[in-house]
Amino acid sequence: MDDVFLDGLKRDWRSDTADIAHLRKWVARRKARLRAAPWGNLASVLLMGGLFLGFALAAFDRRDPVTALGAFAYLVALVAVSVGFVKSLRNRFVDSQETPLDFLRLHRRLIAAARRSLWGARCAAIILIALCAAVWLMAAAGYARPGLAAFQSATWGAAAILTWAWQIWRRRGLDDEADACDRMIAACEEADREKA
Amino acid sequence: MRSLEEIIDSYGAGIARLAASYEADPMLQEDLTQDILLAIHRALPSLRAIDRLGPFVFRIAHNRGVEHVMKEMRIKRQRAVEIDPEPDTGGPERHVMAGDSSQRVHRAIRRLPLPYRQVITLLLEDLSYAEIGETLGISASNVGVRVNRAKAQLKAMLDG
Structure with a gap:
């Protein structure tokens, strides 16, 4: 670097040093947590799978339609946590070896895919509301106790509202992320076109 | 093959400075530095030529920095993040x-x-x-x- 301005810049820039021992300690902790993360997701899948099987067997054994609806709700949850588990595994293999511009373009596609996949959350919320309606229809027809119907519909209704609110929040966040991504892509493409 | 610990010793300070070029908040800078190092750790098996370690490390660092900016936009902490700042009145x-x-x-x-x-x-x-x-x-x-x-x-x- 044979430039006085850059020499001064470099001196100031490099005067900021990191605590390497501290960094090593924290990275070791994060590595341990990272190793444990897929097991946590797998535990969620197994838990939901177990609950689904338990409810399904109980529904079959008792010929109870309300328990069958419960089994169906756990099946929906099982699909959701399984998708999350597979995505967490896939993300482990997405490394950062692309050039920054390619990385941004890849990220933009992932944002678009994540936005499209929100239909799954909307479907889940609609299914839960349909389950609420179904359990009250069964109560009206005498197949389910009103107390149980009230409890089940309150649980599923709350889950449906939370799911719907979450997908709205997530969609807005993804839109902000896409906007940031588009601006950075535009800045990089413009810089690529620049001539001396 | 270099270990992550060796990379931290050789490039840790540079990576931390690079993280500071994406994030103003010192706590988030530290998180970003750790994220970058973990990404390097995951990507290390794909490193073919050990003499290309510098570009390898810094490419990952910049990509994680960019990803951090997008995530921060998502959670609306724009106060500390600079993407492509608009000029102010000056x-x-x-x-x-x-x-x-x-x-x-x-x-x-x-x-x-x-x-x-x-x-x-x-x-x-x-x-x-x-x-x-x-x-x-x-x-x-x-x-x-x-x-x-x-x-x-x-x-x-x-x-x-």
């Missing part, structure tokens, strides 16, 4: 007067548009034009153009 060459000279330089670099910020941080970490080009996937001549533009903007911000 224009892009506004002065960066507050703080010591190191802080002023960091603040000025964070205010650079992303492509200029990337080349200047790599240059300040002693990468050659060829290595910067390899890191960012651009030609050495384009590196030169971006360095000149970055220098001009930094001069305006720091000297003006």
